[in-house]
Amino acid sequence: MPYTELDQKAINTIRVLAVDATSKANSGHPGAPMGMAPISHVLFNKFMKFNPKNPKWINRDRFVLSNGHGCMLQYALLHLFGYDLSLDDLKAFRQLGSKTPGHPEAHDTPGIEVTTGPLGQGFANAVGLAMAEAHFAARFNKPGFELFDNYTYCFFGDGCAMEGVASEAASQAGHLQLGKLICIYDDNHISIDGSTDCAFTEDVMMRFEAYGWHTLHVENGDEDLEAMEKAIAEAKKVTNKPTVIKLTTTIGYGSKLAGTGGVHGNPLKPDDAQNVKSKFGFDPTKSFDVPQDVYEQYGQAASAGAAAEAEWNKLFEAYKKEYAAEGADLERRLANLLPEGWEKALPVYKPTDPAIASRKLSETVLTKLYDVIPELIGGSADLTASNLTRAKDATDYQPESTGLGTYAGRYVRYGVREHAMGAIMNGLAAYGGIIPFGGTFLNFVSYAAGAVRLSSVSQVRVIWVATHDSIGLGEDGPTHQPIETLAHFRALPNCMVWRPADGNEVSGCYYVCLTSKHTPSIIALSRQNLPQLEGSTIEKAIKGAYVLEEKPNADITLISTGSEVGIAVDAAKELKEKHNIIARVVSMPCWEVFDAQSKEYRLSVLPDGKPILSVEVLSTLGWERYAHESFGLNRFGASGPYKEVYDKFEFNPEGIAKRALQTIAFWKPVTPLRSPINRAFEQLI
Amino acid sequence: MPYTELDQKAINTIRVLAVDATSKANSGHPGAPMGMAPISHVLFNKFMKFNPKNPKWINRDRFVLSNGHGCMLQYALLHLFGYDLSLDDLKAFRQLGSKTPGHPEAHDTPGIEVTTGPLGQGFANAVGLAMAEAHFAARFNKPGFELFDNYTYCFFGDGCAMEGVASEAASQAGHLQLGKLICIYDDNHISIDGSTDCAFTEDVMMRFEAYGWHTLHVENGDEDLEAMEKAIAEAKKVTNKPTVIKLTTTIGYGSKLAGTGGVHGNPLKPDDAQNVKSKFGFDPTKSFDVPQDVYEQYGQAASAGAAAEAEWNKLFEAYKKEYAAEGADLERRLANLLPEGWEKALPVYKPTDPAIASRKLSETVLTKLYDVIPELIGGSADLTASNLTRAKDATDYQPESTGLGTYAGRYVRYGVREHAMGAIMNGLAAYGGIIPFGGTFLNFVSYAAGAVRLSSVSQVRVIWVATHDSIGLGEDGPTHQPIETLAHFRALPNCMVWRPADGNEVSGCYYVCLTSKHTPSIIALSRQNLPQLEGSTIEKAIKGAYVLEEKPNADITLISTGSEVGIAVDAAKELKEKHNIIARVVSMPCWEVFDAQSKEYRLSVLPDGKPILSVEVLSTLGWERYAHESFGLNRFGASGPYKEVYDKFEFNPEGIAKRALQTIAFWKPVTPLRSPINRAFEQLI
Numbered sequence A, B: 001m002p003y004t005e006l007d008q009k010a011i012n013t014i015r016v017l018a019v020d021a022t023s024k025a026n027s028g029h030p031g032a033p034m035g036m037a038p039i040s041h042v043l044f045n046k047f048m049k050f051n052p053k054n055p056k057w058i059n060r061d062r063f064v065l066s067n068g069h070g071c072m073l074q075y076a077l078l079h080l081f082g083y084d085l086s087l088d089d090l091k092a093f094r095q096l097g098s099k100t101p102g103h104p105e106a107h108d109t110p111g112i113e114v115t116t117g118p119l120g121q122g123f124a125n126a127v128g129l130a131m132a133e134a135h136f137a138a139r140f141n142k143p144g145f146e147l148f149d150n151y152t153y154c155f156f157g158d159g160c161a162m163e164g165v166a167s168e169a170a171s172q173a174g175h176l177q178l179g180k181l182i183c184i185y186d187d188n189h190i191s192i193d194g195s196t197d198c199a200f201t202e203d204v205m206m207r208f209e210a211y212g213w214h215t216l217h218v219e220n221g222d223e224d225l226e227a228m229e230k231a232i233a234e235a236k237k238v239t240n241k242p243t244v245i246k247l248t249t250t251i252g253y254g255s256k257l258a259g260t261g262g263v264h265g266n267p268l269k270p271d272d273a274q275n276v277k278s279k280f281g282f283d284p285t286k287s288f289d290v291p292q293d294v295y296e297q298y299g300q301a302a303s304a305g306a307a308a309e310a311e312w313n314k315l316f317e318a319y320k321k322e323y324a325a326e327g328a329d330l331e332r333r334l335a336n337l338l339p340e341g342w343e344k345a346l347p348v349y350k351p352t353d354p355a356i357a358s359r360k361l362s363e364t365v366l367t368k369l370y371d372v373i374p375e376l377i378g379g380s381a382d383l384t385a386s387n388l389t390r391a392k393d394a395t396d397y398q399p400e401s402t403g404l405g406t407y408a409g410r411y412v413r414y415g416v417r418e419h420a421m422g423a424i425m426n427g428l429a430a431y432g433g434i435i436p437f438g439g440t441f442l443n444f445v446s447y448a449a450g451a452v453r454l455s456s457v458s459q460v461r462v463i464w465v466a467t468h469d470s471i472g473l474g475e476d477g478p479t480h481q482p483i484e485t486l487a488h489f490r491a492l493p494n495c496m497v498w499r500p501a502d503g504n505e506v507s508g509c510y511y512v513c514l515t516s517k518h519t520p521s522i523i524a525l526s527r528q529n530l531p532q533l534e535g536s537t538i539e540k541a542i543k544g545a546y547v548l549e550e551k552p553n554a555d556i557t558l559i560s561t562g563s564e565v566g567i568a569v570d571a572a573k574e575l576k577e578k579h580n581i582i583a584r585v586v587s588m589p590c591w592e593v594f595d596a597q598s599k600e601y602r603l604s605v606l607p608d609g610k611p612i613l614s615v616e617v618l619s620t621l622g623w624e625r626y627a628h629e630s631f632g633l634n635r636f637g638a639s640g641p642y643k644e645v646y647d648k649f650e651f652n653p654e655g656i657a658k659r660a661l662q663t664i665a666f667w668k669p670v671t672p673l674r675s676p677i678n679r680a681f682e683q684l685i
Ligand SMILES: [Ca+2]
Pocket: A489, A490, A491, A492, A493, A494, A495, A496, A497, A592
């Protein structure tokens, strides 16, 4: 159907809404929405499949605005299509408590798929979303039952294209041949510093071809709606490659500053705003003025989407009759419930069991859960044999043409792409029905800090299997030995940092990570063997911290994590035998989970009246929250066999005992000696 | 000259040394050294210019092993060429305290240019090194005085090629047309997970072409020394593009496991080690057995290098006569001395001066220092107008053909490439005679965490201008508002985190950052205006913390940083007026610098006997080290006008006063009430 004046009016409505909202907020980015309004109109009306009344319909097409600063574009679309986003919400753009924050946040706004804004992340999320679709299709579709066939569309700009995380994700997507991923590159030649000529002169399309993508170019992205439609249609025809469409646009189209950096990150001047409205046939004296026929046009697309969902629901009902087991499994996953009794698969250990590295204990859990929790889908950033992330019987997640696996496979080969792995996991989690995990060395989770932060902000369940978690990795030396990493992620809100000490704690840790539906986790695991502790249980571990060795009339509490707990136990023995000092020992696999326990419980673990010494072979930063004194490593480590490295830094029973004695002596005169659990006021959360 | 048997013997010596060292350590990576020995032999003997007796000669060619796990390759070379690295040092590979750690560390080993190992970093460092050469050549070379003409060579593998940081840096290098950068891609088809087929199937050479690189391929990198020599010679001929040479090699060449992942990260089995030696004509019963004629051959190259340096020194002497000013400037920079009296350019403020955002105060410092410190070379990751990093009269660092600047320019357009910016800055600093700085939002320094960590490990002076440092950025919202960032980098050893509160503190902060020759800094700066404080001076600020408002008989100490110091001052007023409570106020722009002061001074700032409340609008993690109670933000922020966001979280005089009263009441019963400066024992450093 040819495009009409109404189409143009709709496009201009989006532009004018972006002008109005940024003007009212006196803040925000009008340029990208004005430039990308035409492609959005074409994409959302001619191609995308969605139901504004149920933004969570599983087979909806996904849309990601990776250049999230242009979010007024998306807010305008959501409003016009009838999502639960009113004109008043648009008027509250960038205001406190609104549903229209300065960058899109998935849990704030219906219809926003992923939280974007930090550049490059959304693009990589889109790769994850497309991977998820391919997986569900391979796993659940049956002849006559194409339950999963949704597309993932992503807009991105020059900023995203420059970011390494997007490069990594693009390489991965090309390798994975994600035919239902269609990305639109807003080639407007402008970034914040002005023309891209000053820093970004590469041939972006050639780069994507090198990654194995299908590439297309629409030269007039401002006006040529037919060409845009044709390009998207062509993209859909290529089924074994992701497509990138380079769309040459004019940023701030319609403004006097169109095509310049001046329209990127600042509202239009009042006279320019009026000029835009006049030019587009709007009343320059009115604001937030949406023509009724535009609402109607968009309403039709919305109705078609609702009908498509209704049809899909019928299909799914029939499917459940024909494929009862698959149907039930899918229904359970979409309801975000774990399989009944899954937790029975978690291994339990006795103190007489052999010492095992916690990375190996983690492998056992992942292997035992592999058959039990089919939504567990993960891999490693090229460190499979070190991270031990692959269940023995796992099939690789690969395009069939590689001969190495299928999309139904559940072990992802992420390559040496930690940052993309993190952002892709966010996309996998956002799709629904998948619990992603990814392995690397703890030190290299930092490469993915930007993505981990967005896991936390966007409240998705993503699990990092972070092995080689300290100087205990030994010979690889300081460049690989984390020091600051635990402090970093402990300071990150809504991110659980686990450092289990033995087999039962590893099981407990996975229990909490898997059942915490809105919180990502980082599990720090040892390279070296750790003894099975007397007194550890899953039930205790899931409280975040617990008394491993309780003793009446103790002189001191030693609190420790992971590989140092066993050494702390030996230090307690040393203190008794050599100094007649009684030390309780507390194991604390996870601060954040412990913080969520009742104060009564927390005080039972860390009681008043006794000094507390923390023992952890990384930065002490923050341990003052639980301990009166802290023994840690506030310097870089050293390259050498790990036992020698531990001894060098006195992380042995003698070194701990020495500091315990100093701690007891130092705190003796203080009364009352309160537990650090007691505070003058509560933190805002 | 054709290659002889001696050349082959030398190559095999390197291979066998790598086998012996990894076998002795029972740890390490023999595969890459065995595969890359031929190209190293050609490069170091036929092309590279260096003097083992003076590894710091400024015009030496630079060599970076980005795949740093293969460091036995480099250690073997350094030893053979006569650097201060003995056979015993090789025997101590990966042992505690040795000069041959598990990954190359520049400050441990003579001849190592940059600390590598975390993948992708070295590649980006090489881009920085090449940028530095181009800058020095443009700035100092004169007709007849080609003082600077060194090349930068870099080896990298599939792992580096997959990392986003290397992608970003490659795009930047292509844009910058760095003709003296020659990178050799070890195309061995193996990464830790096995064949690159499982995750990395892109066309790497096409990608580099897209970036604007010159590309070459040597098909037989195991044996065809002539082809290698020819390729490097061709690379040198292309002067307006960096070159990447794809070198197809066999990992672990000579081993029974050659060409497999089995030889990547594990020493060879004893029988295989013997097999390798026999195959290469070495006595299988001997270890670390270097033929005398190999020493002699390499000694000749070393002598040639020493002669080249002697000639250069003569040239430089003549230069100094002809170009006295430039010569003196260069000599000063190479001696790593700042210009006499530079600090007089630092602005000083009075309390009556207007309130100014600290990012703007930083701009003033950078502008004032622009003419005074010519070695200050920096830019921003596409946020120039927000970070305010560009001195008014700056010239861009650009290839002349762009018409946008010259290599003599000192303002670098990094594009939206935070991670590469960090790693490139490490390379610029490693070259010598340059103080690099780079701007982005504080929140996005996290994208570069991997590079910042290596700045700290490798002890280079790099300055991050990190603006928009809190919820004070307002409308951009939680995805842009840092919470955990300061805690993260405070926990990182040898990294200074600054958060200055006003003009004098910004000046003091730059003073310390510029004079700390072996420590990187992150300067957190506000978007919003901050008042000039009564009582701040540069002299006080450079102590890291100081008493801004001293008061006899105070009831409490408020300690704060950056934008919250002014609010704390108002809170002290509020406490006096409304509650008759006397509060001292301490400003603490930098923890690490304060920690380095005498205990006496630290106790004078944070004395015993009074409770201390910290006030900083980010994570409280670690503040317990200085304060009895901490008021901060342990959750994500919110999108809205910044004053409303501050009020929402009670970061105003009333909110602080309320918590001060709670703190005083809570700590009243405790005696003695010690300053947290007092500790039971000292930390290991
Ligand atoms: Ca946390």
